[in-house]
Amino acid sequence: MKAITTALTIVALVALASPAAAYLGPGAGLGAIGAVIALFAAVLLAVVGFVWYPIKRLVAAGRTKQRGADDRDASGR
Secondary structure, eight states: OHHHHHHHHHHHHHHHOOOOOOOOOHHHHHHHHHHHHHHHHHHHHHHHHHHHHHHHHHHHHHHHHHHHHHHHHHHTO
């Protein structure tokens, strides 16, 4: 019942809203879109950085250990 009341209240508020006497030019819209894209890119790069850096270190450590083992095998020890 509460959900129906809430939905009807929202519909009534939207239906009774008066139009705003304001104009936002295309620059504001493009700026908002650019800001949202930049935010998503920043979050994506942060996640990639936090995931990729430890993996990169593990791969480099594995190569160093493997290279050390290859050097010992080549020297005959």
